[in-house]
Amino acid sequence: MVSRALGRSAPGVVVFPGPARLAYLDTNAGRISLTIHRSHAPAATFWKALQASPSVSLTHAQCYESARAWYEHVSPARGAEPLIVAGRYENGKPQFLLPFEVGPRFGLRTLTWVGQDLANYNMGLFEKAFAEQISGADMRTLLKSVCEQAGGFALAELRNQPLVWDGIPNPLVRLEHQKAANSGYATLLDADFETFYRNRFSGKTRNSLRRKERKLADIGELHYASAGGEAECDSILGEFFRQKAEWFRRHGIANIFSAPEYRAYFNQLALLPEGTPGRLELGYLRVGERIAATYNGSLVSGRFHLLLSSIEGGETGRWSPGIILLRHQIRDMCLRGCHRYDMGTGLAQHKSEWADEENKLFDTLLAFNATGHALKIPLRAAGSAKRFIKSRPALWSMATKVRQAIASR
The missing domain is CATH 3.40.630.30 (Gcn5-related N-acetyltransferase (GNAT))
Structure with missing residues (x-):
């Protein structure tokens, strides 16, 4: 079989044609084969095996059945489609899965996490050793390759990502990012x-x-x-x-x-x-x-x-x-x-009374073309403004009262 590149492939990436796109990527963690799925069903066996691994951490949004329900009901209503990235070593052992979707946001083709608009926490599924070893440069190359194989998108808008989850670091924090507007709160049982x-x-x-x-x-x-x-x-x-x-x-x-x-x-x-x-x-x-x-x-x-x-x-x-x-x-x-009761994101009185843990979150905005770069600037500013207001009780209280006053008219 002869390999061919799709467009301008990222350095170190070899891409093969097919219904599920296959590529190889050399990383700090070793050589990885990437499979790009455009529907959830072909990824199901790989996904379930990875989520069952004791050295993989995940939240509700990353469970296969949760993502499946989103892909089947919400994605089509929004004009979005699945984009699932499965990564394994050459010996076939699963190492990570990135459950994305691609759809129109702000008039542009945009990459987001599946269920991002409702989920408290968004991230991929990573084997612990792999997550500790892969570099920020590897992640940039990987996402560039995904963009090329998916036909291109202007922006990756990845919200509410934990820095670490159950002791496993989030590799995306090694990319450019900013603090999210909210944190997550949990109580140890x-x-x-x-x-x-x-x-x-x-x-x-x-x-x-x-x-x-x-x-x-x-x-x-x-x-x-x-x-x-x-x-x-x-x-x-x-x-x-x-x-x-x-x-x-x-x-x-x-x-x-x-x-x-x-x-x-x-x-x-x-x-x-x-x-x-x-x-x-x-x-x-x-x-x-x-x-x-x-x-x-x-x-x-x-x-x-x-x-x-x-x-x-x-x-x-x-x-x-x-x-x-x-x-x-x-x-x-x-x-x-x-062992934990997680009350989700956003501070409230009952959370401050019960919570032992605060999970800091971050947002990632990555542009893949000139239009994406132009949109990234106001999105970053909007995120910073929201975080500033929410971190100051007097401002947040004032914003809430104004909103309620408008609603009561």
């Missing part, structure tokens, strides 16, 4: 929840929460549960979308969940068999006949990722049903032997 809870909160705080729970019980019988079965999953998801739409309306924020493809995406994840990586667990607190709060997430590698939460307004909302449900859910995760 203990099998003995009662001691864990007593040591974390004062008696006054615990009594206050018990009083609120009694107030809710005065309204109606309390029932904590996780949805099971198609009908109940559909009902709880429906409550989440209804409650969230009302919250967005009150706060003057565009409802990011209004698109029907998001409902289809989450519904597919909720109906996955129990134990499937990426399955969405729908937790809720019912007060009488009403759903007072929902806390929905996914258990991956011993870490529970909170992905979606909502709270009912009105009388039940006065008594903090979300905080009460959070305590119950954290207790449940302790009993199940989880």
